[in-house]
Amino acid sequence: MYRLLFLQFLRSRAVLASLVLILLLGVISIGIGHQFLSQKKAAIEQVESHQKSHIERNVALHKDDLGLLMYYVQFAFVNSTTHLAGLSIGQSDLNPNVQRITIKNLEGQRYDTDLVNPMNLQSGNLDLSFVLIYLFPLLIIVFTFNLLSEETETGTWRLVSVQTSSKSKYLLTKLSVRVLLIYAVLGVLFTVAKIVLAIPLDLNFMMVVLLSFLYVAFWFALCFFVINYKKNSGFNALLLLSIWLVLLILLPAGINAYLTNKYPVPEALSTMISQRDGYHTKWDTDKKETLQKFYDHYPQFQEFGYPIEGFNWTWYYAMQQMGDDDSAKDTKALRKKMGERETASKQLSAFLPNMHLQLAFNELAGTSLNQHLSFLDATGDFHEELRLFFYPLIFKEESGDSVDWTKFVPKYSDDGKDDKTQLRFMWPLLIATFIMFLGCIIIGRKLH
Amino acid sequence: MKKANIGLFMKHFLKNAFKTKVIYVMLTVFILLTAYAAVSGIHNYSEQNSIRLEHQEKARQSWEANPDKHPHRMAHFGTFAFRMKQPLSMFDYGIESFTGNAVFLEAHRQNSVNFSDAGFSTGTLRFGELSMAMLLQLVLPLILFFLGFSVVVSERENGTLKILLSQGADWKEILLGKSLGLFVLALLFFAPIVLFTTGFLFFGETSINPADSWQRFLLLFLGYALFLLILCFMSIVVSTTARSSKNALLTLLGIWLFMVVLVPKTSQAIGNAMYPTPSKLSFQSAVERDVIKKGDSHNPDDPYFNRLKDSVLAVHGVDSVTELPFNYGGFVMREGEKTSANLYKKHHDSLLHIYEKQNNVSRFTAVLNPFVAIKTISMAFTGTDFKGYVDFQEQAETYRYQLAQEMNELQMEYISTKKISGSEGKKHVVGHEHWEEFPDFEHQMQPLQSSLNVASLGIFSLLGWVLLSFLGLRYLSKKAKAI
Numbered sequence: 001m002y003r004l005l006f007l008q009f010l011r012s013r014a015v016l017a018s019l020v021l022i023l024l025l026g027v028i029s030i031g032i033g034h035q036f037l038s039q040k041k042a043a044i045e046q047v048e049s050h051q052k053s054h055i056e057r058n059v060a061l062h063k064d065d066l067g068l069l070m071y072y073v074q075f076a077f078v079n080s081t082t083h084l085a086g087l088s089i090g091q092s093d094l095n096p097n098v099q100r101i102t103i104k105n106l107e108g109q110r111y112d113t114d115l116v117n118p119m120n121l122q123s124g125n126l127d128l129s130f131v132l133i134y135l136f137p138l139l140i141i142v143f144t145f146n147l148l149s150e151e152t153e154t155g156t157w158r159l160v161s162v163q164t165s166s167k168s169k170y171l172l173t174k175l176s177v178r179v180l181l182i183y184a185v186l187g188v189l190f191t192v193a194k195i196v197l198a199i200p201l202d203l204n205f206m207m208v209v210l211l212s213f214l215y216v217a218f219w220f221a222l223c224f225f226v227i228n229y230k231k232n233s234g235f236n237a238l239l240l241l242s243i244w245l246v247l248l249i250l251l252p253a254g255i256n257a258y259l260t261n262k263y264p265v266p267e268a269l270s271t272m273i274s275q276r277d278g279y280h281t282k283w284d285t286d287k288k289e290t291l292q293k294f295y296d297h298y299p300q301f302q303e304f305g306y307p308i309e310g311f312n313w314t315w316y317y318a319m320q321q322m323g324d325d326d327s328a329k330d331t332k333a334l335r336k337k338m339g340e341r342e343t344a345s346k347q348l349s350a351f352l353p354n355m356h357l358q359l360a361f362n363e364l365a366g367t368s369l370n371q372h373l374s375f376l377d378a379t380g381d382f383h384e385e386l387r388l389f390f391y392p393l394i395f396k397e398e399s400g401d402s403v404d405w406t407k408f409v410p411k412y413s414d415d416g417k418d419d420k421t422q423l424r425f426m427w428p429l430l431i432a433t434f435i436m437f438l439g440c441i442i443i444g445r446k447l448h
Numbered sequence: 449m450k451k452a453n454i455g456l457f458m459k460h461f462l463k464n465a466f467k468t469k470v471i472y473v474m475l476t477v478f479i480l481l482t483a484y485a486a487v488s489g490i491h492n493y494s495e496q497n498s499i500r501l502e503h504q505e506k507a508r509q510s511w512e513a514n515p516d517k518h519p520h521r522m523a524h525f526g527t528f529a530f531r532m533k534q535p536l537s538m539f540d541y542g543i544e545s546f547t548g549n550a551v552f553l554e555a556h557r558q559n560s561v562n563f564s565d566a567g568f569s570t571g572t573l574r575f576g577e578l579s580m581a582m583l584l585q586l587v588l589p590l591i592l593f594f595l596g597f598s599v600v601v602s603e604r605e606n607g608t609l610k611i612l613l614s615q616g617a618d619w620k621e622i623l624l625g626k627s628l629g630l631f632v633l634a635l636l637f638f639a640p641i642v643l644f645t646t647g648f649l650f651f652g653e654t655s656i657n658p659a660d661s662w663q664r665f666l667l668l669f670l671g672y673a674l675f676l677l678i679l680c681f682m683s684i685v686v687s688t689t690a691r692s693s694k695n696a697l698l699t700l701l702g703i704w705l706f707m708v709v710l711v712p713k714t715s716q717a718i719g720n721a722m723y724p725t726p727s728k729l730s731f732q733s734a735v736e737r738d739v740i741k742k743g744d745s746h747n748p749d750d751p752y753f754n755r756l757k758d759s760v761l762a763v764h765g766v767d768s769v770t771e772l773p774f775n776y777g778g779f780v781m782r783e784g785e786k787t788s789a790n791l792y793k794k795h796h797d798s799l800l801h802i803y804e805k806q807n808n809v810s811r812f813t814a815v816l817n818p819f820v821a822i823k824t825i826s827m828a829f830t831g832t833d834f835k836g837y838v839d840f841q842e843q844a845e846t847y848r849y850q851l852a853q854e855m856n857e858l859q860m861e862y863i864s865t866k867k868i869s870g871s872e873g874k875k876h877v878v879g880h881e882h883w884e885e886f887p888d889f890e891h892q893m894q895p896l897q898s899s900l901n902v903a904s905l906g907i908f909s910l911l912g913w914v915l916l917s918f919l920g921l922r923y924l925s926k927k928a929k930a931i
Contacts, residue, residue: 025714035721043727050729061747090571094546094564096728113548113560113567115728117803119834121546121566123716123810124574130713138705153694234697238594241701245590250481252575253582257488259572260545260565264495268563269503269550272528276552277510280525283872284515311872338568345570355572362571369570 005177018142019185022135026189029128030196033086036127037197040081040097047076047098047410055405063400067313070390074100076410077382079375082366084204086197088129088358090367094121098410099379103390105323106383107275107331110376111268128193129361132212133354134248136182137219141240143178144223146233147171153233168444179220186212204364207425211357214429218353221436228443252355255348263341267334271327278326282319294318297325304395314395321387335373342370350428360425378413449620457617457625458632465595465633474591479640481587485580486644489538494653500530500549508888516880518863518871520781523855526554529844531561532891534831535652535661536668539645540581542832545573551841553848553889555785555855558792561841580641581826584672585819586708588637589679593700596630596683598693600928605693609930619925623684627921630680638676642669663896668829671903674910675822681917688928707819712810719809723802731799738791745784753780770866777868778859785852793845800838807834814909821909828903831893835902839894847889854886 009015055073062069079097096114124130148171151157164170190209199205222243227236282290287308294317295302304314324331349355362368393403465471507528514522531549548561566573576582600623603609612622649661683700690696726734743752757769760779769776814821827833858878867876 025710028714028717032717032721035724039724039727043729046727046729050733091567091569094566098729100729108552111562113562113564115725115731115799117720117725117806118543118546118564118837119803119807119810120716120720122543123713126713126717134709232694234597234694237698237701241590241705245587249576249586250578252572253578254484256569256572256575257485257492257578259569261488261491261495264499265563265568266499266503268568269499269530270506272550272552272562273503273507273510276507276526280521281510281514283521284517311870341568342570345572349570349572355575358571358574369568 002173002177005174009174009177009181014142018139019181022131022139022185023188025126025135026128026131026185027192029126029131030086030189030193032125033089033127033193034196036089036093036125037081037083037086040085040092043098044078044080044410047078047100051076051408051410055408059400059405066390066398066400066403067316067394069400070103070394072102074102075382075386075408076100077379077413078410079372079378079413082204083197083199084208084365085367087127087193087199087208088361088365088367089125089127090129090358090362090365091369091372092367093125095369095372095375097375101379101383101386103317103320103383103387105275105279105320106380107271107324107327108279110379110383111272128189129358131189132186132215133357136186136216137244137248137354139185140178140182140216140219140223141237141244143182144175144220144227145236145240146227147174147178147224148227148230149233149236152230175220175224179216182216182220183213186216207423208361208364211360211425211429214426214433215353215357218429218433218436221433221440225436225439225443228440247352248354251352255345255352255355259341259345259348263337263344265334265337265341267330267337271330271334274327274330275323279319279323282322287315290318290322291315293325294321297321298391301391301395313397317391317394338369338373342373353429353432356425356428364425375413382411382413449618449624453617453621454625454628457622458629461599461626461629462632465629471595471633474594475637478583478587478591478637481578481583482580482640482644485578485583486538486641486648489541489579490648490652493533493535493538496549497533500532503550504528504530504888511888512884514880514883516874516877518873518876519778519855519858519878519882520555520871522883523555523852526552526848527851527889528552529840529847529889529891531837531840534836534893535649536645536664536830537832538648538652539579539641539668540826540830540832541577541579542827542830543834543837544832545569545577547837547840551844553844553851555781555852556788558796558845558848561844580644581830584638584641584675585823585826588634588676589708589819590701590704591637592630592634592676592679593683593697593704595633596680597687597690597697597700599626599630599684600687601690601693601696604930613930619928620922623688623921623925623928627680627684630683631677634676634680635673638672645669657893660893660896664829664831664899667900667903668826671822671825671829671907671910674914675818678818678910678913678917681914681921685917685920685924688924707817711813711817712820712823715810715813716806719806722809723805725802725806726799731795735788735792735795738795739788742787742791743784745780753783756780756783769868772865774860775863775865775867778856778861778863782853782856782860785849785856789845789849796845803834811905814906815912816909818910818913821906821913823906825903825906825910828899828906831899833899833902835898836894839898840891843891844889851886858882 051074058069058072062072077099081092081097085092094114094116096112099110099112101109146153148157151160160170161167190212193199194201194205223240226240226243231239288306291306291308291314298321307314346359349359359368363370511525511527514525529551531547533544537544545565548564548567550563551561552559576586600609603612609622613619645665649658649665682703686699686703687693687696690699743756744750745753747753757776760772760776761767761769764772766772772779810820811824814824824833828835862878863876
């Protein structure tokens, strides 16, 4: 009977067409993920080779004046992309994963964006996470909306109810055919993704697979719940599609509107202005005062004294430092606001399986906002390290040749790859699925 | 075909529609959604604009507060350009949330436009934004399909169609009457959105250019009216050709899924994959390479600038740059700025060209897909489209260039010819009154004509669809079956 149910199901042209379509879109999405990863990889390789020639060129030009040389030289700091990012591109299409910074003031450099086409951002990435989160529910709807109603509409339901011992067992068997098929498609896509994107079989990938299986289970339970009300096929299709629209588009969009209005970020613009004023106004103020403030921050450099005649690099880099020091308050406020946004968004999304899944995917793939913020923090540390290394050399007026430039290769941030147990992502989905199952059981009882 | 009969069918359709409870529920929900979208749209518009205006003023104040100093210091002090939201962006956010809002303008450097809303978002933004335009483009079509799918086919199923036709009614009258009836319903859903938007244009703080906003509003809402009309015809055509009402509904839902969700997203992704964006590093180093090839004004031994020096000296008949009638340092920087700005523009234009090629893949689907057509029209007339963003970037770059060159001119004119390099100290300075003289940046909305050009493809597509729908109805009225 199982074989017959399979054959009967696959005979429908709509079913076959939608299966082919989802497989095709799934494969396209993996291809897009692959292209994304190789673009990022190429960009990083380019940074590697560029940095060497960039430093060589500038050292050759300005080696007699280290202060001037350090005005030009940029050091790359790289947030390497995980293979999982090909599955869930998340925010990493928008946020740059390579920062090239000089030792001048940090706040003027670290928010620089990548080259992105805003139209692509608006339309969003067609990655596997999109196929899974948006299109699998649609496929599940197409597969289940007439599970029961097609029998009543074609008149076979009466036959079934006389011939089988348990109607619900028959329905569940029919449903299991669809469940198996969808899980098979999911399995195929994950296998292809694993191979094409060369994803390591680690805990994060397992978690992605597990969450996806749970998400599919949630939608099956939801659909089964709706069709058990024994309405006609048209009504079921419409109701399920409306639920899809509300869960996947209207509610997230509403939540987003709420977040945007509740947490505007004027701090970003204030930081921008205060870092400029902090540095540039020092050209006109008392040099000694600027140097004093600088030594308050870095007492270890006090030995370089207070040269105030004409232009000198000690004073210049002290001014640059003031750009960061004077904007520190705004930077902190900006960081705090971003944190508040992140927390609010996570809390709200815990109630929506799809939003939760997207954010969980992003976090597992290292493409979330939070991980980008950590990268920005790490950029700050990297920048500080460079400063502390070069400041004394510049102040001592060392020659550019005294520095071993070969050790300044692009540095990688090792953040975002901590394999801490990510089981907490599971709970909201597990609870939602459980509630839907419970609903099915209750309504299933009523049915008979 | 009698006009009276069309009216009769229309009235009958409406009477039937209002018999059910479901229409009231849908209308209420839709109005609530509209209100939420309108309130958050208006709030976002005024909040963002006041934040940006406040910062624009703050930046200007510190610009003007500068004491007498060397103009090149002012060129690096620089200023900021903030992108102002256009009034109708409260209706359609377009790509505004994905574009940067602020850019630092200084000499020698074209900085990136930073701080987009998308950059502040956890990724929830990618699920879409709740705007009134989104309700019209996404939700209302689904509602209309639901209200319209069974209109003809159910009358055939229950046999009333036969009776109507045998009593002298004409297919054309029936189809047109029912389509118009559905259209009246569509307008009913549309009305609150029109009201909110007109209310905002009347009472909101939209001082910039009211006449322009009203023209845009008119064109925009005419476009939407056409779009809704097409949707109504579409439902009726499907309802007439379908074998059963179930089939009619499923076909319409399929159309919605395909045209609203799958095609736009996939075509944009394909465009992006076909014409990959270069990495930022390759873009920047290409510009840098070209500038160095032409002549590096920061390199003391650069051959191009040495030749330039020789020719300038020859023209003025002097032996040394200190004898020139103007400050030579300013002159070199003026020439350097001119070359680097031109080269940057060349590369930036080719980058924009790549973006346009990416966008064209989905833009051209507008010919076949009225949903994409209305999207492009809507973004164009609300000034929230790609063109609007490029326009802002260009305005900012033009202003940056003027600022840098103005400062170079001041240096040439007022700074001692003996002072060739260096800008430190109080000796070689220009009076601070010059800072106030240079006007502040003001983001201008692009002219209506340019929006019209962008929207033209969409407009033609919609008109074509209306025509096609009429022809379709005519054809159907001859071929349709009553049983």
